[in-house]
Amino acid sequence: MFSPRPVNVFSYPLPVNNQGFSSGFCMISDQLYQALQDLVGKKNVSLERTDRITHSYDATQHEHLPEAVVYAATALEVQEVVRLANRHRVPIIPRGAGSGFTGGTLPVQGGIVLVLTRMNRILEIDQENLTATVEPGVITAELQRQVEQLDLFYPPDPASREFCTLGGNVAECAGGPRCVKYGVTKDYVLGLEVVTPTGDLIHTGGVTMKNVVGYDLTRLFIGSEGTLGIVTRITLRLLPKPAAKKTMLIQFGSIEGAARAVSAIIAGRIIPTTLEFLDANTLACIRDNPELPIVEACQALLIVEVDGDEDMLERQAETVLKLVAELDVVHTETARSEAESEAIWQVRRSVSPAVRRINPNKFNEDIVVPRSRVPDMIRALDRLSERYQVPIVNFGHAGDGNIHVNVMVDLSQPGMQETVDQVLEQIFQTTVDLGGSISGEHGIGTAKAPYLHLELDQATRAYMLTIKRALDPDNILNPGKIFLADDQATEQLR
């Protein structure tokens, strides 16, 4: 099944700023360059250094130069580019907005970065069936604005929604604060049009809510990080827009109080839209900001938002406050207006810039643990912080146990990289030990590939690799992602 190749193309060399490309693949020949120009037009393909540099990174801040950059306008073009790449043995790396946090769109083995941002038409908003059909380059918030004008609602709300693309959301299965109540990207994708790694155009799912015909390929592609196919069209499920929302800020004297409050709210049969928490270390970073309403005794806080019909909200908010009242609460506040709600969210938004002031380098991990284990995880993180003497601040989506763990270091200190590597490994091990997962929404890419084995056993990895190899025999599509080159599981394949 596999074409003989002198080197293992699942290799995982990660030198920053790689100039040469790993062997196994071919360079872009004059012939291929010409063919690409004929296909997408001279203006939409470039081998210039300038363009290679501006397409060499994503939000991980790592850099790998591609050999070429191509902007696609149609599925047909995508298909033809993929076929050319197969013929010429050159990797293809799909790229949306390049806001990924795990290196998904980094051309770690050179090749062609295929940019999809110009495929950005909203093709249809079907108000009768509550669906939207879009091209992959549509920006998440743009779709949300369009559907909200029609009193409809597309819930997944990654913090990057003003600039990330829906194609990227599908590829990473993006989530956000609202996911406690509404679920993540995969809960909204009904159907996909996908260009396969060998250049075929296939259609998965459809436009209906129910569909059990054949394998559920839609789910296979969601979260596949551009390694199994290039999404060229997406059909999404929409909801009616909730009439109103209510935001509450609840401050606690301890993380235990906050954690028990989360359980109490859920056990009280209330599913808030969002349940965000900030731990004591995070609070320490923003406490000096006098504009934020944080009281002195506060050691953890929750931002709780409920949504629905206006008349229900008041009651829900009261119930929430009653449920948590005995749990070490030191202060509560319920927004009475949009402005007050904004002021509460400002607390959450002020975190990222403030955290950066601790140290120049941030390792941002998005682990998930079962909701009830959040306090255990936070305590374990505090111990790690103590033991390795590195600041770790934690905040995130308490409602679904998704914690954003930020290890803040100064990499210019000697030996710091090794320390960070150890700390991260420990964090992921603890996460898995607690029954959790090493990534809730950002994906694996290159950043978490070294830790994949902590969560997935060898047989499972081999199963996944078998799928990848069957669909992409020449490993053309986004090579070097998710799995390590020397993954033991590859042996099980031979």
Place this chain on the structure above:
Amino acid sequence: MKELQLFAEAIDQCVRCGACQAHCPVYDQERSEGTVARGKLALAKALLNGQVQIEQRLAEDLSLCLMCGSCVLKCPNKVPTDQIVGAMRRLITADQGLTPSARAVSALTGSPRLLNRLVKTVDLLSPALFRKVPSSSGLRLRFPLPGQHNRTLPATASQSLFARFPEYTQGQADRPVVGIFAGCATSYLFPAIGAAMITLLTRLGFSLFFPHDQGCCGIPARSAGNGRLIDQLSSANLRAFSRRPVDYIVTACASCNAGLRQLSVPDGPPPFADKVLDIHQLLCQEGIDRQLAALPRGRQAVTVSYHDPCHLRTRGISEEPRRLLQALPDCDFVEMSGADRCCGLGGTFSMHHYGCSQAIGRRKLPGLTASNAALLATACPGCMIQLQDTINHAGLPVRTVHSLELIIQALDGQRP
């Protein structure tokens, strides 16, 4: 390279989050990474560490920036991309010389004398710079530059502002001395705006210092990457305003406001940074908004909306012009959606990329149309030119005005 080096630390502050994509008007059109702040900063870094040399594509990407500062405002680390682009453009200019349109702009803004004479002898000079066309439907002057043949421009005024007002006007002894910075567009294209500003400030009892040897604020030169001209204009303006001590320097042009603030000396902080005031700020300080609100209301109001010039909006000045407009007795103020979107002018940007500039301008139209405004007020003559051009091309029955024109009319009991 030395100048870019000064920004090395700022460039490193870019964490490549990509948030600027949501705020860059050029990216919104082009949707390519080279046009957005993150891409430009990546190129700046690559230039600094020798990973790339100045090449045609790099110069093209750098020309695709309005220097509007929208990205800076929303950047979590406030990386000053607009200034970094300025430094890179100067580097390119030093390396490759000025482009033809940058040369034209520099010739124009670099010489008050040339401009002055130009006004008097438009016909004589027009083959070189401007060409007069029949004055039908607002289409009067055209740029003889490639890609500009469709641009509609206001006519130059018959008498410049300098010919109409003296250098010094004594006000009440206990009131501050205000320096007047007019700017090119106000002096030569829209002297009525400058006249309104000077008249209002005189009535308020300020002493006015209006040095006639002031030059261009330097924004077009910055946009064109003409480092030598920026220095020349800086020293000309410093010299002009050092002739008399002033408490503030007031301008009615958002771009001049930005230009004066950025005006720099070799060592030491920018000398005018704390002195420059937008005219609307000063009028609000003086209670003109309350004075307007107290005027008797007319029966038939004209609907007026407001466009935020980037150079004011990114400095947090958006409240004051609105407060004044809302207080106008014969106007109904309506907020239009997309009021804070860039008009697309961007200094020399619209000369290099008129098509893209027009497309950015057109993004204003849905909001403007929905607002039903008959007048579109703004606080920058540059924006006025661009907005009116956009409106002309769309064939909308809307006139752009400077808010000052409406304010002085109202105070004088005239209807807009």
